[in-house]
Amino acid sequence: MKFIAPVYLQEFKCDGSLCGSYCCKQWKIIVDENTKEKYAKLPVKEREKIFSFIGEKEEEFYPLKLNKDGSCPFLRSDFLCDLQKNFGEDYLSNICYSYPRVTTKIKEVIFQSLTLSCPLAAELVLFSGEMFFVESENIPARMGWSVDLGKRVPIGSENAEDILSAGLYILKDNHFTITERLQMLFVFYVKVDEITSNESKLNELLNSVESGHFQKNFLNENTIINENILFKKDEFLNLIRKLFDIIYNANITDEKFESLTKIYNDNYYEFEEFILNNSQIFTNYLMNEFFMRLYPYAFKESFATNIKIFILSWYALSFSLFMLYVENGLTKERLIFGVRRFVEKTDHGKGVMKNILTLAMRIC
Ligand code: SF4
Numbered sequence: 001m002k003f004i005a006p007v008y009l010q011e012f013k014c015d016g017s018l019c020g021s022y023c024c025k026q027w028k029i030i031v032d033e034n035t036k037e038k039y040a041k042l043p044v045k046e047r048e049k050i051f052s053f054i055g056e057k058e059e060e061f062y063p064l065k066l067n068k069d070g071s072c073p074f075l076r077s078d079f080l081c082d083l084q085k086n087f088g089e090d091y092l093s094n095i096c097y098s099y100p101r102v103t104t105k106i107k108e109v110i111f112q113s114l115t116l117s118c119p120l121a122a123e124l125v126l127f128s129g130e131m132f133f134v135e136s137e138n139i140p141a142r143m144g145w146s147v148d149l150g151k152r153v154p155i156g157s158e159n160a161e162d163i164l165s166a167g168l169y170i171l172k173d174n175h176f177t178i179t180e181r182l183q184m185l186f187v188f189y190v191k192v193d194e195i196t197s198n199e200s201k202l203n204e205l206l207n208s209v210e211s212g213h214f215q216k217n218f219l220n221e222n223t224i225i226n227e228n229i230l231f232k233k234d235e236f237l238n239l240i241r242k243l244f245d246i247i248y249n250a251n252i253t254d255e256k257f258e259s260l261t262k263i264y265n266d267n268y269y270e271f272e273e274f275i276l277n278n279s280q281i282f283t284n285y286l287m288n289e290f291f292m293r294l295y296p297y298a299f300k301e302s303f304a305t306n307i308k309i310f311i312l313s314w315y316a317l318s319f320s321l322f323m324l325y326v327e328n329g330l331t332k333e334r335l336i337f338g339v340r341r342f343v344e345k346t347d348h349g350k351g352v353m354k355n356i357l358t359l360a361m362r363i364c
Pocket of ligand 1: 013014015016019020021022023024099100117118119120121
């Protein structure tokens, strides 16, 4: 087994007093079977108190009965968790133990990163400079909640890790604008789809990304780019309209769309410059998102479809940030807020990613 994670992960420290215990208030909190069994072995008084807050089983989990204000019944006024304080970290349910860590397995490799719905994680990931990854044989004793992509997705190639790394390599290359990197990423994975069962051709392609040769030559591949709606400038706002319906239930009327188009045209170049000047922040967002969902494998569809979903999600986030920018500028706090709000919708909104997938499948 091998463990791969961004270096920043070692620096993350949850501190409810800094975020107002954000994650203990907003969402459904669930207890897994193993943790429930641990509670069952506690002395009667403690056990009965805990069990009085555990609801009826839903699928594989037991939801906690939250307080009227939506907060966790175990959240103390000092923003600490009563269960952790009294019995130790081991008594946290898998989801509470894990969050905001996201753990995914493919075959013998475990990948772990942070989701940016946690404001402290968002600050750390976006503002820690260049992103690096570490590999280790030391597997954390308790992983918490994890997804096994090897089971969910048919991983045909033996080069799964290299196919993922090549995407990160492309995303990291700040010799190119973010738009160019995303186009490059798409072209790369279209090619991987075409040759995925041809080991030698695949290795050749992977090597060409590592040597930078692929990146240098990608502009010659503009037929793939030019032909796809995803990259047509005059289609961008139509895509945003559909995405905002999916993500924010925005239901943009024709009148509103007209005014959005004007706002966009008036401010587009200024915002592009803002992205360019803060390229590292957005590069980190993209790399984190790509790595966290293991994007080329996130959905069981083709690599190219996965990348379309990745790009559409970026379009939606960048437009949400654009609106914040136009409204009142984008300070560090507003940027973290915008990213966190978006990630919350895509991570926790029912069916959001599935609907983005449906949209991606229609785009060609
Ligand atoms: S995990 Fe993040 S959101 Fe939850 S309490 Fe810790 S710092 Fe706050």
